[in-house]
Amino acid sequence: MNLEENLERVRKRIQGACERGNRDPSDVSLLAVSKGHTLNDIQSVTELGLHRFGENKIQEAKLKIPAGPRHAEWHFIGHLQTNKSRDAVRLFHMIHGVDSLRLAEALQETCEKQARNARVLLEINISGEASKHGFCPKEALDQLEYLNTLQRLEIHGFMTMAPWTPEVEKTRPIFRQLHLLRQQCEDAMGVPFPVLSMGMSHDFEVAIEEGATIVRVGTSLFGKRHYSKKKLSK
Numbered sequence: 349m350n351l352e353e354n355l356e357r358v359r360k361r362i363q364g365a366c367e368r369g370n371r372d373p374s375d376v377s378l379l380a381v382s383k384g385h386t387l388n389d390i391q392s393v394t395e396l397g398l399h400r401f402g403e404n405k406i407q408e409a410k411l412k413i414p415a416g417p418r419h420a421e422w423h424f425i426g427h428l429q430t431n432k433s434r435d436a437v438r439l440f441h442m443i444h445g446v447d448s449l450r451l452a453e454a455l456q457e458t459c460e461k462q463a464r465n466a467r468v469l470l471e472i473n474i475s476g477e478a479s480k481h482g483f484c485p486k487e488a489l490d491q492l493e494y495l496n497t498l499q500r501l502e503i504h505g506f507m508t509m510a511p512w513t514p515e516v517e518k519t520r521p522i523f524r525q526l527h528l529l530r531q532q533c534e535d536a537m538g539v540p541f542p543v544l545s546m547g548m549s550h551d552f553e554v555a556i557e558e559g560a561t562i563v564r565v566g567t568s569l570f571g572k573r574h575y576s577k578k579k580l581s582k
């Protein structure tokens with residue numbers, strides 16, 4: 349695996365998608381999804397100029413973040429259990445997957461105790477698949493006013509995952525709907541929700557064409573994940 353070549357390829361793909369979607373490349377941020385990858389790889393990617401990383405397990409993050417590059421910005425992209433809110437708030441710059449009222453309330457309570465705010469994205473289950481977490485779009489619209497009263501949560505925008513499909517074009521309606529939902533929420537609340545976290549290795553180009561501001565890329569950058577903990581903390 350050659351990280352430099354991988355990154356170059358990912359950057360070219362981002363650039364192409366920006367051209368097709370008439371997007372300014374500086375509005376699209378590449379989140380390097382480092383779950384299942386070692387601190388060595390994280391360090392190497394840092395040296396290539398990336399400093400935003402995504403992790404999806406608190407246990408793994410607790411080992412890696414304190415030992416990781418000093419100025420890295422860590423994003424939590426997994427399903428967060430309410431009993432892990434404390435660690436999540438302490439460790440992460442942004443929590444992408446606020447997927448229920450219960451979790452939002454737990455985060456609010458944790459933040460209140462720590463006298464700090466949390467940057468969050470609401471996870472939206474656009475496809476309605478039972479296996480996916482997140483608010484359904486209507487629920488998000490209905491609950492937004494209440495969520496906005498949770499003073500310690502800074503809602504920066506929305507996150508979604510498209511169902512996996514070999515025909516990547518089929519993901520387009522999913523991303524388009526998240527973009528549309530963002531618009532509806534902005535109209536309803538009269539405040540901006542600038543962040544749209546959508547797109548992974550196989551579908552991030554379509555996501556960018558449809559308005560993604562953060563793409564979460566693991567495999568295309570780091571290659572296949574490995575899951576031995578011993579290896580990860582090296």
Ligand SMILES: *Cc1c(COP(=O)(O)O)cnc(C)c1O
Binds near residue numbers: 566
């Ligand atoms: C693992 C993961 C990614 C990255 O997936 P790749 O296909 O490896 O790019 C992106 N988003 C979430 C939520 C993930 O869990």
